[in-house]
Amino acid sequence: MTIQTTDPTRKLMRSRSDSWLGGVCGGLARRFGIDATLVRVLFVLSILLPGPQVLLYLVLWLIIPREPVPGTVAPIAYPPAV
Numbered sequence: 001m002t003i004q005t006t007d008p009t010r011k012l013m014r015s016r017s018d019s020w021l022g023g024v025c026g027g028l029a030r031r032f033g034i035d036a037t038l039v040r041v042l043f044v045l046s047i048l049l050p051g052p053q054v055l056l057y058l059v060l061w062l063i064i065p066r067e068p069v070p071g072t073v074a075p076i077a078y079p080p081a082v
Helices: 022-033 036-047 053-063
Strands: none
Touching: 022 036, 022 053, 036 053
């Protein structure tokens, strides 16, 4: 019997189905179990404050992996050779 320690639906990935620009807000909403519209509204409101919000969004767009296409098999991640 195998015990799964992580829920694959709760893994942080950019959303394909709930994406407006890069899928970052949709992915964050899915990961934390909140409405994607709320995440988008909070992000837009945060742009009114001083800070690097747009730069942060772009960095997250680059480092968060894209959700796989439904029906495809994810590549096997082999452990590094020792």
